[in-house]
Every structure is written in C-alpha cells, then in structure tokens.
Amino acid sequence: MSDNSHHSHNHGATRHNEEMIRECIQDEAAVVNVANALKQLGDPSRLRIFWYLCHEEECVINIADAMNMTSPAISHHLRLLKAAGLIVSKRSGKEMFYSASDSELAQALHLTIEQIASITCPGKH
Numbered sequence: 001m002s003d004n005s006h007h008s009h010n011h012g013a014t015r016h017n018e019e020m021i022r023e024c025i026q027d028e029a030a031v032v033n034v035a036n037a038l039k040q041l042g043d044p045s046r047l048r049i050f051w052y053l054c055h056e057e058e059c060v061i062n063i064a065d066a067m068n069m070t071s072p073a074i075s076h077h078l079r080l081l082k083a084a085g086l087i088v089s090k091r092s093g094k095e096m097f098y099s100a101s102d103s104e105l106a107q108a109l110h111l112t113i114e115q116i117a118s119i120t121c122p123g124k125h
Contacts, residue, residue: 040081046077054100054110085101085103087099
C-alpha cells in the first residue's frame with residue numbers, strides 16, 4: 001500500500017505521483033511568466049492585438065486602424081504585451097514595427113486562442 005497519509009484529505013494519489021507533480025510546478029519564474037501572459041490576454045483588446053500580430057508585422061498607426069482604436073491606446077496595449085514577452089518590436093528608420101514573439105509561450109497561446117475561439121489563421125482555409 002502506498003503512503004498517502006501526509007495529506008489531511010487523501011484523493012488516492014501515490015507519494016511518487018505527488019512528488020512528480022510538485023516538481024513540475026516548482027519553476028516559479030515560468031509560472032509567473034505564464035500567469036502574466038494570461039493576465040494580459042484577459043483584456044479583449046490585447047487579445048485581438050496579439051492575435052493580429054501573430055499574422056502581421058505592423059506599425060502602431062496600422063494596428064490602430066485595424067483595431068479601430070487610437071494610436072495612444074494601441075501603444076499602451078503594446079507596452080503591456082511586450083513586457084509580458086508576447087510581442088517584439090524592431091525599428092525600421094523612424095518607424096517601430098511589432099510582431100508576435102517567436103517564443104514557445106506566444107506560439108502556444110496563439111494556437112490556444114484559435115482553438116478556443118474557433119478562429120482559423122488566414123491562409124489555412
């Protein structure tokens with residue numbers, strides 16, 4: 001019989017399984033990064049902007065036009081998305097262009113958004 005007695009409420013998990021599960025969630029930085037990214041995508045405008053930038057590299061003015069928002073509002077959302085590691089920027093002359101990060105987290109969230117919202121990427125019809 002396995003030792004499950006160290007919890008006050010036993011669900012039948014073995015000590016070995018519990019230790020493996022606890023080890024998986026020990027990377028505090030990874031958990032914080034994911035939680036912050038999800039927090040940022042909890043805003044509908046940021047979710048739309050992020051999804052858009054998964055398919056286009058674009059400047060603030062064109063993102064604002066596509067989202068029907070003001071440039072200052074877009075800039076605010078872009079700062080938060082960039083701080084969460086979901087998007088990156090690059091300068092071309094005087095213009096700053098934004099796109100989705102090539103990170104594993106950004107790619108996974110992109111796919112998750114499409115699956116949950118039943119959105120199909122442009123060109124995948």
